[in-house]
Amino acid sequence: MKHRAAFVYSPAYAAYSFGTEHPFNARRLELTVDLLQSMGLLYPSDVEEPRPATPEQLELKHSKQYVATVEASSRTGRPVPGAAEYGLGTEDNPVFPGMHEAASLIVGGTLTAAELVASGRYTHALSIGGGLHHAGADTASGFCIYNDIAVAIEHLKRSYGVRVAYIDTDAHHGDGVQWLFYSDPEVLTVSVHETGRYLFPGTGYVEERGAGAGYGYSVNVPLEAFTEDDSFIEALEKVLPPVLEDFRPDIIVSQHGCDGHRLDPLTDLCLSIRSYALVPRLIHELAHALCDGRWVAVGGGGYNIWSVVPRAWAYLWASMAERSVPEVIPHNWSAKWAPRSPVPLPQRVTDEGFPPVRRRREIEEKNRITVARVLGGLVRRRQG
Amino acid sequence: MLVEDIMTRDVETVSPSTNICDALAIMEERRIRHLPVLAGGALVGIVSEGDLKEAQSLVIRDCREGAERRTPVEVVMRRRVFTAHPLDPIEEAALVMYRRRIGCLPVVSGGELVGIVTQTDLIRSLVELMGVNRSSSRLEVQVPDRPGMLAQIAELIRKHGVNISSVLTLPAEEAGEKKLVFRLQTIDLRRIAGDIREAGYRITWPPTLDETR
Ligand SMILES: [Zn+2]
Numbered sequence A: 001m002k003h004r005a006a007f008v009y010s011p012a013y014a015a016y017s018f019g020t021e022h023p024f025n026a027r028r029l030e031l032t033v034d035l036l037q038s039m040g041l042l043y044p045s046d047v048e049e050p051r052p053a054t055p056e057q058l059e060l061k062h063s064k065q066y067v068a069t070v071e072a073s074s075r076t077g078r079p080v081p082g083a084a085e086y087g088l089g090t091e092d093n094p095v096f097p098g099m100h101e102a103a104s105l106i107v108g109g110t111l112t113a114a115e116l117v118a119s120g121r122y123t124h125a126l127s128i129g130g131g132l133h134h135a136g137a138d139t140a141s142g143f144c145i146y147n148d149i150a151v152a153i154e155h156l157k158r159s160y161g162v163r164v165a166y167i168d169t170d171a172h173h174g175d176g177v178q179w180l181f182y183s184d185p186e187v188l189t190v191s192v193h194e195t196g197r198y199l200f201p202g203t204g205y206v207e208e209r210g211a212g213a214g215y216g217y218s219v220n221v222p223l224e225a226f227t228e229d230d231s232f233i234e235a236l237e238k239v240l241p242p243v244l245e246d247f248r249p250d251i252i253v254s255q256h257g258c259d260g261h262r263l264d265p266l267t268d269l270c271l272s273i274r275s276y277a278l279v280p281r282l283i284h285e286l287a288h289a290l291c292d293g294r295w296v297a298v299g300g301g302g303y304n305i306w307s308v309v310p311r312a313w314a315y316l317w318a319s320m321a322e323r324s325v326p327e328v329i330p331h332n333w334s335a336k337w338a339p340r341s342p343v344p345l346p347q348r349v350t351d352e353g354f355p356p357v358r359r360r361r362e363i364e365e366k367n368r369i370t371v372a373r374v375l376g377g378l379v380r381r382r383q384g
Numbered sequence B: 001m002l003v004e005d006i007m008t009r010d011v012e013t014v015s016p017s018t019n020i021c022d023a024l025a026i027m028e029e030r031r032i033r034h035l036p037v038l039a040g041g042a043l044v045g046i047v048s049e050g051d052l053k054e055a056q057s058l059v060i061r062d063c064r065e066g067a068e069r070r071t072p073v074e075v076v077m078r079r080r081v082f083t084a085h086p087l088d089p090i091e092e093a094a095l096v097m098y099r100r101r102i103g104c105l106p107v108v109s110g111g112e113l114v115g116i117v118t119q120t121d122l123i124r125s126l127v128e129l130m131g132v133n134r135s136s137s138r139l140e141v142q143v144p145d146r147p148g149m150l151a152q153i154a155e156l157i158r159k160h161g162v163n164i165s166s167v168l169t170l171p172a173e174e175a176g177e178k179k180l181v182f183r184l185q186t187i188d189l190r191r192i193a194g195d196i197r198e199a200g201y202r203i204t205w206p207p208t209l210d211e212t213r
């Protein structure tokens, strides 16, 4: 029972969809689940049904007016007057009929996963549809309507009185979660991402360390554009263990956006599947070392839904469930999806290795300096 | 904007044994206020006009005509040197200089001095800096340097209903061209970038999947 892991999923997640032309494509979950099944990594007994979040639960971290605006827009499928002020009805966050229900189910999935772990029924739980880290108290942002992560963390705090460490390795800064707990010393947020100098949302600098009582409890590691596996992994291995050991969490919540992969069209990081195999392994070890294994993981960004997302998340689930990923992609999966895929599907779960980026040495050097500045801040907090 | 974009690459330096009078002469001649001190290629200190003013009695004693030049730079230089990296954003360099009340930062990469960035460099680039106050992404477009270009690009952005957080123009490397740098309130620039490319302009950021990698 030491490693019992739950896979929280429902095919109804597909309703969280902004349309076929939109980059946030719900089909990625179907592709992932299908790959896991054809690899023999996911059994029916692993799967737990999500319950939709109630408006009261959403309001743990969202304003009443915002939830009401989403609900009203969702009923008609059109943005109600004033919705634009909440970031709704844009190209990024278009309104669609039933969006409130679809987004509430995603939040419910992460709440369900948190509940399964906190209650002790499972050691680990994966809310594969979750990870909507950009949503704010009253803003839709970056394809995120409700912030499932922040709601679940707040629920954990209030119902179980736990200290939560949040780790975000999506290529974009985990801004929504960070700002929602910016002055909270009971919630540590750690985000490792491509620098906001160019990339959305434009925040996540080292000096964003938290405010008031929460000073020192926001940690940001902004990496250079074009960062590759070695440098990314080095940064994680240098930062995560000391920062988490210092904080002593009761539970870890981690976001596993895989949009930093070289083949992802929305960001400039140049990672391979190697990084996405390492991240869950490292977090898994930390969870057992620091908090009896209590670990809730969520999905996140990932916009190359054919070549990247299913493989990256196969490693995530396999790590949680302690099963090993076969090297070759099963033929039945490729045969089923190839006719629908606009790109050739990968034949192996690992990447062949990409040619090095032009300024590798300087990028690695700069990332080391960034890591040193992050750790320097940690030492200051200990002394203070 | 990065330190490497604004730094001076041709750096005047001295060695620890250089006499303070010679250092002063170099500063006056080159109209500069700081000299990095190198020993065996490594940065070991920095000496400024201000440091020499503080050591005025030594300067007066050593630098009179016919006097014996006894004081090397290492006596007056500062050994604790704050440095920058070529890839540091200039706002970070500015912050260090402001907090430490210093006038320049030697730029070090791979253990070597590769440039120097001064307050003057920063003030010059200040007008080119833009803030990030809303969630946004950076878009850089190179356009001919003639009237109406900003309006044309802005119109292509408007069609997507995307709000512009900020915009600035920079000179481009190519003569007759300039760069428009936007922060746009969207996570996905691809459609806008596609439209701008289709209209015949060059996007210098973000790169496409095939570019630069
Ligand atoms: Zn385990």
Ligand SMILES: [Zn+2]
Pocket: A170, A171, A172, A257, A259, A300, A301, A302
């Ligand atoms: Zn992302």
